Amino acid sequence: MPARRHRLRSGMSRTAQHELDLIMQHDASTPGKPGVDLLDIDRLAGELVPVRRLRVREGLAIALAMMAICGLAIGFGLGVRGDVANGVPHWMFIARSATLLGLGTAAAAAALSSASPSIGGARRTFWTWTLAIASVFPLGAIGVWIGDFRSLDDARRFLDPQYGMQCLRMSALCAAFIGTAMTVWMKRGAPVSPNRSGWLVGLASGSLGAAAYSISCSENVVMYIGTWYTLAIAGCAIAGRLIVPRVLRW
Known part of the structure; x- marks a missing residue:
């Protein structure tokens, strides 16, 4: 012994x-x-306490509900686009809103699913294809800037910070509410990759926040959409990467 x-x-x-x-x-x-x-x-x-299983659709419903609330608040506060109010929305509004909603929903599903890691489960990567589709707008803005010299005066007007700051402010404000709700929901789980989750939460909340503001934005020009909406979403993605991982640490 x-x-x-x-x-x-x-x-x-x-x-x-x-x-x-x-x-x-x-x-x-x-x-x-x-x-x-x-x-x-x-x-x-x-001492064991039963824990309710996390379901991605519940977290996704919370994110979309927050987007809808932000959209209603913006509609009442800033007004609704005239074509939407008249029931005949412009095709660019439909394309823009559908792209933002699709990108935000796909990224949110990927972020929320990371809170319930599993072995052998399918990894949600559909958001990468949606992001590729959404890149048409910033690429189109660059193409207009480079190729169409006749529109330089309009380009300068659309790139004026005073002209697009409202887009940035309102999209970021909505994204803050949406991202906070998603992060609180994800803390109930066990995200194994906080950095990746931070990028996805920022990308999702920025896209859904921009979609909420889109109901009031009257611009239908690719130069404006590709510039200010891209800046808003990119800024939210960076903020998500910097903030969310600190909150999700075990």
């Missing part, structure tokens, strides 16, 4: 050595299997 105890004690911390000595003393003085009587299995099992 002393030789066995010496081998077990080698390399241990003082706390571990003390616990080992207690178990050895208990084993030497009482019958039964070594160390078993020191573990109160019933007490440990009684």
Whole structure:
């Protein structure tokens, strides 16, 4: 027994050595299997608390509900586009809103699913295809800027910070509410990649926040959409990467 105890004690911390000595003393003085009587299995099992399973669709419903609330608030506060109010929305508004909503929903689903990691489960990467589709707007803005020299005066007007700051402010404000709701929901789970989750939360909340503001934005020009909406979403993605991982740390 002393030789066995010496081998077990080698390399241990003082706390571990003390616990080992207690178990050895208990084993030497009482019958039964070594160390078993020191573990109160019933007490440990009684302390377990059932946890409700996280479902991605619930978190996604919360994010979309927050977007809808922001959209209603913007509609009442800033007004609704005339074509939408008249029931004949412009095709650019439809394309813009559908792209933002699709990108935001896909990124949100990917972010929320990361809170429930599993082995062998399908990884949600559909958002990458949606992001590729959404890149048509910034690429189109660059193409107009480079190729169509006749529109330089309009380009300068659309790139005027005073002209697009409302887009940035309102999209970021809506994204803050949406991103906060998503992060609070994800903290109930166990995200194994906080950095990736931060990017996705920022991308999702920025896209959904821009979609909420889109109901009031009257611009149908690719130059404006590709510039200010892209800046708003990119800024939210960076903010998500910087803030969300700190909150999701275990």
